[in-house]
Amino acid sequence: MAHKRDKTPRLGVGGELWITADGRNLGSHARMGLLRAVVEQGSITQAAKAFGISYKAAWDAVDTMNRVAGEPLVERRPGGRGGGSTRLTERGQRLLERYAQVEAVHERFVEMLAREAFDLEQDFSLLKVLNVRTTARNQFLGTVSALRAGAVNDEIELTLPGGMRLVAIVTRGSTEALGLHTRAPVVAMVQAGNVILATGIESMRFSARNQLPGTVLTLTPGSVNTEVLLEVDGGGRLVAVVTQASAEALALAPGLRVTALIKASDVLLAVTV
Incomplete structure (x- = not known):
């Protein structure tokens, strides 16, 4: 009789840092270790013995x-x-020192990924993995799918996991500073207070570029405002903060179909550097 696991095994992630030169493999931890042995031993013969090869x-x-x-x-x-x-x-010494610095960062990043990224019960947040804190409750990792340049501002269209689309308006300077281009990975952030909820809008038109239909999951009432968690069609979750009066006027309740309206100018973009 096969032994049944007591619990689901914890998922993790691993990886090794490689250096390439024009796409060719220059070396990883093992080769850098050999270079370190050359420094310590003063000869390839002794370095090989110390390294066990x-x-x-x-x-x-x-x-x-x-x-x-x-x-x-x-x-x-x-x-x-x-x-x-x-x-x-001199170049070899600089390379060895730089590899040690980058490897320390790489190990830290893999450690954070292992701790945060594969909890399948939670939504994936790149900012959380990178240990970045922001007041924006809504954070989405997406890819630039279209970029339409304007005289002053640019319109950036993002595709999020699950196929959901989000449009942001940023200045031309921001587009250049962030290095935005099609297929570039970006993080979109939206303050919960900038998410407007509406019901029964099938025959109405709005100026808000982002109109995301979804379903109310939970309500968390406060003394003045109510926090509303939505499951957006196509995947992903969205948090909105509305007044108690608005929550009552819309008759918000779990299972209710609503549309989240977000102005493109309220979508903030960020990239890793």
């Missing part, structure tokens, strides 16, 4: 790195009776 394997790895890098990272220095030594060039 053959001299040929060590030399082949060093030779490959030298060729792919376009200039030597490791050089031999002739000597007398001692037979000379091997050391890193």
Whole structure:
């Protein structure tokens, strides 16, 4: 009889940092470790022994790195009776130091992904993974699907997971500063107070560019306002904050069909750098 798991295993993520040069593999943790051993041992022979590999394997790895890098990272220095030594060039030393710095950031990022990204009970938030805090309750990770330039402002259309579309209006300067272009990944943020809810609007027209139909999931009443959580058609959740009077006038309740209206100028965009 097969043993039944007591609980669902926790999902995680892993990854290794690689350096490439014009798309060719320069090295990862193992090769950088070999370079570090060369620094510590002063020769490829001793570095190979310390690293637990053959001299040929060590030399082949060093030779490959030298060729792919376009200039030597490791050089031999002739000597007398001692037979000379091997050391890193200035560029090799800088590369090794930079790799250590980037690898520390990479490990931290993978750790945050493992902790936050694969909890399937929660919506994915890039800002949460990056440990970025913002007052905007609604955060969406999307891709620029269209960019329409204007004389002063640009219209940016985003496609979110599930196919939902969102339009933002930003200045031309912001488009350039953020490096926005089609297929660029971006984070869209909307303050909950800027989400307007409406019902029975099938025969009405609105100036708000973003009209997202959905279903009320929960209501959290406060002393003045009510927080409304929606399940948006096509996937994703949206939070709106409305007054108690508005919640009562709309007869908001779980299961009610509503449309969230968001002006394009109220959509803030952010990119990772």
